[in-house]
Amino acid sequence: MTLISAALLAAVIMAAFIFGRGLAFSRGGAFSASGVSGRAHSLPAYHGYFAAWAVGVATILAAFIGWMLRDTIGFEVVAILVIVTAGAGFVVCHQLINPDFRARNFVETFVKMALFLCSGVAVLTTFGIVLSLVFESLRFFEQVPLLDFLTGLQWSPQTALREDQAGQSGAFGAVPIFTGTFMIMGVAMFVAAPIGLLIAVYLSEYASKCTRALVKPIIEILAGVPTVVYGFFALLTVGPAIRGFAESFGFSVPTQSAIAAGSVMGVMIIPFISSLSDDVINAVPQTLRDGSYALGATRSETMTKVIFPAALPGIIGALLLAISRAIGETMIVVMAAGRAANLTGNPFEAVTTVTVQIVSLLTGDQEFDSAKTLAAFALGLVLFVITLALNVVALLIVRKYRERYE
16 A cells, blocks of 8 residues: 555656646747746746646645644545645645746755755754664663763673672673774774775775776675675684694683674774775875876875875875774674673684673663663764764864865
8 A cells, every 4th residue: 555655656756747837838839949038037947846846745744733633634635645645745736837937946945955954854863873872871870870880891781680699789890891892893993903904005096997997897796795794704713713724833822802803893983994095095186196206206105105195194094984984893702702791802702892881771670760771872982983083083084184285
């Protein structure tokens, strides 16, 4: 039923566009081959867009109101209401469309309103996320002090159901979680940053057009692979390989470790760094290259002493965006690094991250007002602040770069 209604609505809007455009042609005088009229204020296409907008909005509003009152007035009355409203829209357009009607102004105003609403949706969504996290985090900090949460060295959110059970109050020190998060992120960037930058340098400065057209899409396919696939690869291949390699030297390393998760995550974010850095390097004006070559510099010297410094702000922005992507990853860490909140600096041990703990805390039947459940919102708030700060810094750096070289 919904699909049929959408198809009928699309047909009505298309009919309105054709009706408005045809009416403008019939009333607007003779148009030249270029579509410019000496009499009409707006082109016929604008009149068509105006008719489609007017009839479409009126029909959608009538359908929405009728759907809300369907139990009271019945579907037959709803259908009649929609048909009458659409017909009234055609009549109004028939009366308004003439050579002097400023259809272009109405259409441009409508487009501006639509763009403003789209921007408002993004802003309101962010605002809603922040409010939901803040309110629930405040409830958590009423039970657990903020200083203990940010500086505590033990994370054990399990709370007892009876007074005689151990760990009744739980331990909510988030330092081990954030340590594991930044450790895995560091391993990922250690893998992705040099490889991604070298790929970008090769594709932008050394590869032929044919090689670039072939290699770049293949590399970008990595960004489209689901993260759960990377998690399986890390758990079944990379983790056992690292463990076997360490055991050959007499060391004991678990299958799930920070280095296994971080290395696979680094492979996953290589396309982010390589694609963004490649675009930034290509945006450097060709005149800088030509001037360097004219002074006798080689291609390598031009790359290291001219192009790379010029593109450095944009490259830093790409790295910061990749860091934000690595911090927010969940599936790879769950499968390859485990859930143990260990406070360690050894990347060969199992650790956990903020996103993994959020999933663990909100999974299963839990009391929503318990400290264990509310801890997920506190972790989410801190992670949101960190990620937002990184994104803001990255955008500021990229903006500065664009203002300088555009």
